[in-house]
Amino acid sequence: MKENLTDLSIYVKAKRKQNKLTQPELALKAGVGLRFVRDLEQGKKSMRMDKVNDVLRLFGGALGVVPLDREKLL
Amino acid sequence: MKENLTDLSIYVKAKRKQNKLTQPELALKAGVGLRFVRDLEQGKKSMRMDKVNDVLRLFGGALGVVPLDREKLL
């Protein structure tokens, strides 16, 4: 089950690095499991929104509706 | 288990109405269950991102990272 990196996964990893956190540290601060942080950074598509928001909140972000770019369509 | 409406739930319901669709019709077009559409419009927080994206795609949108407004913080 090989997942591709996504905008979201890249964003989270970059933000985590900016804040000098390891995956276990981020998981702890966000109140999610380590496994979750890893799936998130690996681009898993079927993550639960509430938990993703728990992570994004640490970086001042949240999930919202954005226009989908045409590249992603085909 | 009373969920509050959210930006997302309001957005989906509004877009569905704009497109003159019932919940069953939207569920069918998006390829998700009717229950899912209902939970989504009721503001359930723990929905799966992939399924939510299946719905948003019909309206030319997708889930992405947005800055969280300060109101939502406290």
Added chain:
DNA sequence: CTATTTTATAACCTTAAAGGTATAAAAAAC
């Protein structure tokens, strides 16, 4: 280079999301 830290992958298990169906409530049409 080797040692240490960090990250990736996988198995096992529990819990809850998702879907179906049914019924009640609400909204819209008449």
Added chain:
DNA sequence: GTTTTTTATACCTTTAAGGTTATAAAATAG
């Protein structure tokens, strides 16, 4: 007003998310 359509809520089953743990791989420090 009544009837019809749409939406909300509840119950149940199946399936997979994600927590835990272990181990392998990769990156970094020494």
